[in-house]
Amino acid sequence: NRPGATHTVTLGLADYLTLVRGLFICVLGGFLFSPQPDGWLAWIPGFFYLTVVSIDGVDGFLARRLGQASAFGEILDKEFDALGTAVATLLAYQFGKVPVFYLPVAGLYYAFQIGLWLYQKIGRPVSPLKNSNYRKIVGGLNSVFLSVALWPVFGPPASFTAATILMLFVIASFIKDWLAVTV
Numbered sequence: 001n002r003p004g005a006t007h008t009v010t011l012g013l014a015d016y017l018t019l020v021r022g023l024f025i026c027v028l029g030g031f032l033f034s035p036q037p038d039g040w041l042a043w044i045p046g047f048f049y050l051t052v053v054s055i056d057g058v059d060g061f062l063a064r065r066l067g068q069a070s071a072f073g074e075i076l077d078k079e080f081d082a083l084g085t086a087v088a089t090l091l092a093y094q095f096g097k098v099p100v101f102y103l104p105v106a107g108l109y110y111a112f113q114i115g116l117w118l119y120q121k122i123g124r125p126v127s128p129l130k131n132s133n134y135r136k137i138v139g140g141l142n143s144v145f146l147s148v149a150l151w152p153v154f155g156p157p158a159s160f161t162a163a164t165i166l167m168l169f170v171i172a173s174f175i176k177d178w179l180a181v182t183v
Contacts, residue, residue: 013066014068028049112174132173
């Protein structure tokens, strides 16, 4: 890098889709500051999160297919995955769809990142996190569950049971990843 050099970031179609996903997450977050909608409006949070999850299934595929995969897109995708999970989890709790002990799912990614940062700060080595089908499957199942849980036709006790089971798999996934990068 030369002093005074400028860098241009070129966004591809997949990056734009990821940014649209972020916009839907922001709109979904707005529901955290209002009462649960009723009537046909009650379907909107679930529809928005299902849209977020659906776009997530497409943007990475398009980036690879079009040869537009980038470090920026990968980071943006990961951060929007975490933010979407956090917002949907908090909303599902607010709507009475998941038990209080499911709430840590909202912050596990952030706790993991802070833990890694602290681990490195004390001089411990951290290995790169490798791709994991288990992580993808658990994350995907959790995302689909949250989408469905936000629909007005699903609720306790079935949603509490599903939340409990999924929470155990999500926690196990983070423990598995922690051991993979810190041991």
